[in-house]
Amino acid sequence: MAEKEATVYIVDVGASMGAKRNGRIESDLDFAMRYVWDKITSTVALDRKTTTLGVIGLRTDDTANELQNEESFQNISVLQEISNILLPELKELRRRITLSNTTNGDAISAVVIAIQMITKYCKKLKYKRKIILVTDARGPLDADPDSVTEITKKITQDDMELVVLGVDFDDPEYRFKEEDKDPQKAQNEQTFQALVDSCGGVIGTLQQAVEELGMPRLKTTRPVPLYKGQLTLGDPETYETAACIDVERYPRTMIRRPMAASQYVQRLHQGDDDTQSTRTILPDVDTEMPDTNASDLTNVKSSRTYRVLDEEAPGGKKDVSRDDLAKGYEYGRTAVHISETDENVTKLETQAALELIGFIPWANVSSESVTLGGRATDVLLKYDRYMSMSVSSIIIGQKTNSKAIMALSSLIHALFELESYAVARLVPKADKGPVILLLAPSIEVDYECLLDVQIPFTEDVRSYKFPPLDRVVTVSGKIIKEHRNLPNEALAKAMSDYVDQMDLSTFGRDDDGNPSEYMPMTETFSPVLHRIDQAVRWRAVHPTEPVPPPYEILTRYSNPPEDLVSESKRQLEKLVAAADVKKVPPKVQGRRRNRNEVKPLSGLNVEALLGGDKKKARISPQNAIPDFRRLLDNTESIDEMQDIARQLGRIIETRIKDSFGDISYARAIEEITVMREEMIDLEEPEIYNEFARDLKRKLLLEELGGNRKDFWWEFRKSKLGLIDSKTSEGSKATEADAMAFWALK
Secondary structure (H helix, E strand, C coil): CCCCEEEEEEEECCHHHHCCCCCCCCCHHHHHHHHHHHHHHHHHHHCCCCEEEEEEEECCCCCECCCCCCHHHCCEEEEEEEECCCHHHHHHHHHHCCCCCCCCCCHHHHHHHHHHHHHHHHCCCCCEEEEEEEECCCCCCCCCHHHHHHHHHHHHHCCEEEEEEECCCCECCCCECCCCCCHHHHHHHHHHHHHHHHHCCEEEEHHHHHHHHHCCCCCCCCCCCCEEEEEEECCCCCCCCCEEEEEEEEECCCCCCCCCCCCEEECCCCCCCCCCEECCCCCCCCEECCCCCCCCEEECEECCCEEEECCCCHHHEEEECHHHCCCEEEECCEEEECCCCCHHHHCCCCCCEEEEEEEEECCCCCEEEEEECCEEEEEECCCCHHHCCCCCEEEEECCCCHHHHHHHHHHHHHHHHCCEEEEEEEECCCCCCCEEEEEEEEECCCCEEEEEEEECCHHHCCCCCCCCCCCEECCCCCEECCCCCCCCHHHHHHHHHHHHHCCCCCCEECCCCCEECCCCHHHCCCHHHHHHHHHHHHHHHCCCCCCCCCCHHHHCCCCCCHHHHHHCHHHHHHHHHHHCCCCCCCCCCCCCCCCCCCCCCCCCCHHHHCCCCCCCCCCCHHHHHHHHHHHHHCCCCHHHHHHHHHHHHHHHHHHHHHCCCCCCHHHHHHHHHHHHHHHHHCCCHHHHHHHHHHHHHHHHCCCCCCCCHHHHHHHHHCCCCCCCCCCCCCCCCCHHHHHHCCCCC
């Protein structure tokens, strides 16, 4: 279970927070709220019932707190009691946190109210208590020594953490000092510093806090055991000497997925004509999405229907219940049915276990010949990193079992001293499929464990042979070291020099100025994960404003460093020269007709000299595609091109009409593909579009041998729709027309 947290934010909204200082284009309040909103939305995104927060407004126009009858607690309002915050409460907070018209309000008294709120909510339970005060320290401050002492005592006694973030506070560690500081503000900063020092809190300038918002926050999670049971060596039911160790298995690394969207629909309001929906992820089963508690969204219920062919039913199909479905396995082109009563024959009955089945050395031992079933067989004894099929996990001894911890430690040290890996068979739960694990010893200062990754079975391995990269082997077996497809020594040296010059492993600098790694793993974050998180949190607070650009740290390593690129420019030029790199000419949109026409050196028309009559050429159904291309090469007018396309179109329609089932569909699809590509290449898209529209019309009217809608789905699956203006400039069809073409109407 996650640790319980209760945090109270004290936000100064006094009139002085409306000023724009130190060259900022936003007010001090907006600048401060960048930090506050980021922290609050991060808490909302966690969606944990154990993480709660409250908000107090300091120097507000009105007063709303339990101690409002006392004079020192005026102009302080509790904007949000400590509770779980969802999107509706977030929107209400945004409405209520606005700049006030007063400068009155004591920050020390606001801290007292925050302490009271936390004490009332947490009682004596175990909570992580925290108070965050964001202010410009330009208001009056009641720094009575006795009151401050009592506050410090209470904060320390209840184990609370006090954080004070000030707008333009002096911070020597951050190297910031405000020039011409107001004397009252300077005095208030000293008071806050004394308060924080007395209770072990933290004080800093808001500039540093806002800058650090760009640093992605890593989510900490409690590990969940993947396996709890015994690690065995030998069969304990058969042999008394078999070793059994009680162990626990936990994930070492996990793949973090981006924040997933859900499916909701915009609620209909009176006077709306239709419903606008946002569709993203469709559940695989019937399910109802959780209520969002938002006024403009409502949940969506998804359903799935099953249909089978039935000539007697309306439309040729009838609905069936899921309970009427039977499970079948595809065998060739048929389905083999296995009833539920016989389904156990497909299941492997297993028991949860982690069994050691062998050991392999670290060294590169390729194979060993053993005798299995009376026949010599080579057994693989080498592990390569590419064999890893999963993320890594760790195996430790049972936490409360000192004997198991000692026994596992002996195995770990034995593997380490013998420089060996262990191979184990894991069944995480009963009736689950077994997997093979490779176990490696890991000995650290404060703990010992076995690291494991899944490795393949024999059926999982596919071996492919590729030609070597450093030589060319001819058909006769001759080995050629120098070939136009092989790099020569000059090219190899130029590439090696360029790679060495672009080395990132020592391009960075540490705090002392010494060479270090440019991209350490601890500073390399996933742009996809954190950009989506940033966008969602921003849009939750600012629903109408554009999403800001991604943080610099997310794009820092998108391109090589400019200094390194400039330093390696000379090596790159040598590499370009050695490789004889030439710029590829831009792709020509169209092509001239008579593309492959070979003209004699004399320039004379041979056919005219021979007196041959030019007859109208025809496309043979047996050789349709080559004939089609040959005739297009020799066409001289648009009319001839249209006639050639009509000929191929009639051949395609005949294939569909005379096809027995779908036996001729593949050939027809191939011919349509060629026609579409040729018309795009010749910049005559309307010829193909006319054919596609006519083909769709005949399919819908069942003029091509009856119901041929199954061909329509093949046609659509091959993406042979209209050629739109984006694909070819000469097309009159827009992208919307191309999308509408797929509708069966």
